[in-house]
Amino acid sequence: MIPFVKAHACGNDFLVVEETLANGKHAQMARLLCSRNYSVGADGVEFLERRSDGSFFLRLFNADGSEAELSGNGTRCVAAWLGFSEGLRETKMGTPGGEKICRVIECNEEHFLIETSMGIPKVEERVVHVEGVGDIAGAVVDVGNPHFVIFTNDGTFASHGLTWEDLGARICTHKDFPKGTNVEFVRVIAPNEIAFRIFERGVGPTQSSGTGTSASSAASIVLRGCNRTLDASSLGGAQRVVWNEGEQLMLTGPAQIVCKGEVSLQGIEA
Numbered sequence: 195m196i197p198f199v200k201a202h203a204c205g206n207d208f209l210v211v212e213e214t215l216a217n218g219k220h221a222q223m224a225r226l227l228c229s230r231n232y233s234v235g236a237d238g239v240e241f242l243e244r245r246s247d248g249s250f251f252l253r254l255f256n257a258d259g260s261e262a263e264l265s266g267n268g269t270r271c272v273a274a275w276l277g278f279s280e281g282l283r284e285t286k287m288g289t290p291g292g293e294k295i296c297r298v299i300e301c302n303e304e305h306f307l308i309e310t311s312m313g314i315p316k317v318e319e320r321v322v323h324v325e326g327v328g329d330i331a332g333a334v335v336d337v338g339n340p341h342f343v344i345f346t347n348d349g350t351f352a353s354h355g356l357t358w359e360d361l362g363a364r365i366c367t368h369k370d371f372p373k374g375t376n377v378e379f380v381r382v383i384a385p386n387e388i389a390f391r392i393f394e395r396g397v398g399p400t401q402s403s404g405t406g407t408s409a410s411s412a413a414s415i416v417l418r419g420c421n422r423t424l425d426a427s428s429l430g431g432a433q434r435v436v437w438n439e440g441e442q443l444m445l446t447g448p449a450q451i452v453c454k455g456e457v458s459l460q461g462i463e464a
């Protein structure tokens with residue numbers, strides 16, 4: 195049995211496991227522990243390394259066992275756990291997708307509101323051809339991990355005659371994205387408000403995404419003239435983005451500690 199913590203940010207749920215317990219079996223552990231029928235269940239596992247200089251480093255494994263560069267919501271969940279268990283109010287966390295600084299803005303027992311520096315997004319318009327569907331115009335957005343943002347006016351977030359879940363699945367594994375991509379379907383509601391749905395690489399449809407919120411907002415600011423301060427809501431709730439010219443994009447949203455416990459690793463070969 196190994197100790198874990200479960201937390202969620204707008205319904206995007208993560209397990210936090212100490213890196214020292216992984217023994218190189220990160221992918222197998224993520225697949226098992228994220229299983230909603232056979233284990234605790236989550237969208238991903240954040241392996242938390244505590245370095246000798248007092249800093250932290252995170253490796254994120256998606257539910258399918260693939261490794262991602264980072265998660266915005268997952269990083270916030272870890273910051274909430276460090277806030278809850280150790281009273282930390284500002285945490286610097288290295289990730290393969292860049293260093294993130296999380297600052298606790300409010301906390302009440304296990305509920306946290308946290309601001310995270312998400313780096314400077316890169317937005318580039320791109321057309322992707324999907325066999326049997328057609329040319330899909332969108333934007334490739336790099337926020338440390340890859341995203342493809344599609345704008346739609348449809349109230350159900352459908353696009354090109356497909357549901358967002360179906361088109362998301364086709365683009366997530368499209369040959370133009372050899373490492374796969376997260377896919378967002380974005381509706382601009384007002385200059386300071388967008389709504390989106392996310393099909394996550396390595397997971398599928400999820401309630402929310404921190405990097406997806408950042409990518410959707412960045413594309414809306416650059417390509418649709420939205421305000422540099424805006425609210426972005428997904429199925430799991432809203433997050434606030436502030437992206438001042440030439441500065442890092444700042445993402446503010448909630449995170450909640452759900453439980454901690456010990457979980458069986460039975461099913462993983464020794």
Ligand SMILES: N[C@@H](CCC[C@H](N)C(=O)O)C(=O)O
Nearest residue numbers: 262265266267339403404405
């Ligand atoms: N939900 C996350 C993103 C997790 C990583 C993603 N699935 C990927 O493979 O890039 C977030 O909150 O950012």
